[in-house]
Amino acid sequence: MMTDSDEDVQIILSHDHRYKFHRSVLVRNSTFFASLLTNKSAAPLSPKALKAGVKIKWIIALTKVPDFDVDSHGTLELLQLNGMGEPLDNFSGMILNENGRIPTPAFKYYENIFYALYNSSTKLISDASLDQALTDACHILDICEYLGCIPVISKPIDVALAKRGQDLYVCIQSKPWAWVALAYRIKSELIFKEAIVHLAGDWRKMKGNAEVKASLATVPSNVRCVIEQHHKILVSRGKKLEFALSSLYPGDMATPSMDFPIKREEYSKDILVWMALAFFRHWFGQKIISEKGALAPDSGFELYGQIGRAGEAYMDKTVLNQFHKKFPMTKKAMNVLENHLLEIKECMKGIVDRHAVLKSNCLLDTHRFPVDYLTCAIVDRGDLPWVAGKDGDGEEGEKGRNGDGRRLGGNEIVKRNLEAQRKLAAAGTVRGRDEFEEDEEDEAEGMEDVLKVISPEKGRGKRARFE
Template identity: 55%
Template sequence: MNQAEDVEVVLAHDRRYKFHSGTLARNSTLLADLLIEPYAAKLSNRAKNAGIKIRWMIELKELPSDKHPAGILDLVELTPAGERADGRTGLIVNENGRIPTKIFDHYEAILYAFYNKEMRICDSDMRAALDDVIQIIAIADYLGCTNIISKPVEVALMKHGQSLFRAVQSMPHLWAKMAYDIKSELIFREAMVHLAGNWKRMQAKPAAMLTLKEYPGIGLLAEKCHARLVDKGKTLEQMVMSAYPGRMDKPTDYPPIKREEYAKDILVWMALAFFRHWLGQRIILEKGHQADDSGYELYRSLGSAGEAYMNKPIMNQFHHRFPMTKKAMNVLENHLLEIKENIKQRVDQHGILESYCQLDVHRYPVDYLTCVKVEREDFPWLTQDLPSATPGAGLKRGRRPGGNDIARHNLVAAKRSQEREASFDLDDEVTAASAEGLRRRLVERKLALYKYKALALLAYSQVHVP
């Protein structure tokens, strides 16, 4: 356990840390590429005898900017004596009355997380927590260690309860991307429920679709889940349109049934005809599964019964066209109320108005369906990051994967994820790029990804109730 701390990380002149190269390289793709033997200092015997063990020094060269959301880390050349060749001491930040930067605290928290130290994120103010989370994700993505920070970030956000879920509901496409970055299944599922239910409206927003284009798997899954809602709506509409409540289809138990028996229920049949007339018009006017809300308003009305639809003004229109006595009209309306109650039971049994999201839709109603189930096997990163070989392949009989095997797989998966995110606009350049150059360009190109910081904060501010 008493291994030599052979790496010094310098974030600022007063922020210096000593770590183990093996631990850093196992947890970060960036550091794994930097902490290799050719880049290590060739310490002299005099330095070794003096107890100097630092063979790599990594410094934060630049603070975060629009071009580099996580700043820039790079190696510092060391002399054989173990001292900096350039004689510098690190960044000196003059905040001069501005809001203090938290970049050093965030880097420190992530580096300590490599050693299983708990990462603390504000759990009292969601605005502050969200601001911290965005920068932590940017740094973790730059280092290639999102798997390390995913759970602490998820837990910190989940502590805010309905405030978080309202923010997700207001901008699900941005939160879906964030959840994809940190592999948060709960937040991703929540965002996907809102995306699928509001998919047609989302498609009419070019900015939202451009955002989703960066991660095609999110858009494809949202479309797939929306198709499930459409099929569910079609099934309900077919069931309601073909319903014969009560004993309309068999007014007596003694066949053959004479027409006089059916004639006794003429007002019931008229009520059913009026109901189907109204429902057919709504579907033809694309208020059902073809609507922008996937039929939510129509299905909610059917599930409410009573005066939620076909109220007095509507029934007066039927009465004007098919005049009858006041008493007959009252009887017909009573039959219609019974039909509505029967339809309500069918809607409830169908489950289309159920909610599978964490948002309390009773306190914070939404105007679209939230009954889609997002299964765990639907998550795009689970299929994309599967190793090509079967588990245990290449291992001796009886030997299970060890720590190095797991760490190696995590690094490979992280690199594969970075390359996949860069591929959509780096295809023409990747062949000529070095590993370091590719990473730098990737961070620059991912500027658009981290612009969801302002948008997500805006989403929270729009729904926040003091």
């Protein structure tokens, strides 16, 4: 941002941190400065001052240094000036005694924000470590909320964090409730979507946590609604999968012969297949009744994972031996039944794969950093609280155009930025809804028929057991 006007505002953070800026730049990008730097508050410079080349009409001083454990932004005050543009009380800035103490980063935060108002390429947050970057981002956002200029610095912070890659995604997975609040403050689509995937998948464990409640209370209630909505979708998908698994008749079990009506002798030839299927359903039914499926704390992640791996992941030799004790048969029959059960497991694995409940839709590499809940939630732009119809920001504003297709001018952009900041400040007072009570009603209504009956091919001498 370039300007040829005089630097008419001086900001004093301390005796050795003084800056000169342009009122026009500060007012355009900050609601705080827009309310403070008015023509009425300008110093009435005398002819002597004008002749001497005095340009400063406003002096703003930091009268209280931020204590990030208590006060997140400090206090800036407009000083009263005399006709020469000098403070009436001869204030020259605070002198801090930092001997033996870690220097406060507040001055650097303020300086970076001021330079960001000029579109400077100065780094807003540290590149040293992710923890330090997060600390910097949170403190800078607190100061920007005070100054009313979050729209100016949100994108640089978002980009700086996104560059962290898997380190960032691991951190989001560890505390998604904190990250979703940060994402809302800077309107980060990437971070918001990533946090929602983890919150929706692990919502049953998280929703009663006091820290989670406190964090979500700092954002509008529609953020919590998005989490609850996607969690309910995961539960519904789990129930549909369970319905499909419990209704599947693999291969040509339902049509052992093409001569209708089918005689009982034809069905009796497949007795071991039916026993294997009954054994699987016995095991699966016990898991569902024990609430290891969609109603489990992990929304069925462990159960679906076992079925999705097939083979010896479940119903291994130990379980099979218990079955054979209850239903004794010859060694050959036992081997045949176990082979049929393995084939049935492969069919069930295919059902799990088709329902894609184990598919990960998060950016976190879940192979390197495994999680114990579903991450298949699909979060799109329509779920972002700040898009059209959610938080008042229309699509035209995002595209940089007016309703008539004309590109926005400078004053219009400024008005939109200031309005967005005012809305953001107002949203900070909105509290989340009461704890979500999940509706556990049956989701079977409207499900498609999942009975899979495969007819044998015509002219085939020997029909396949399972396909």
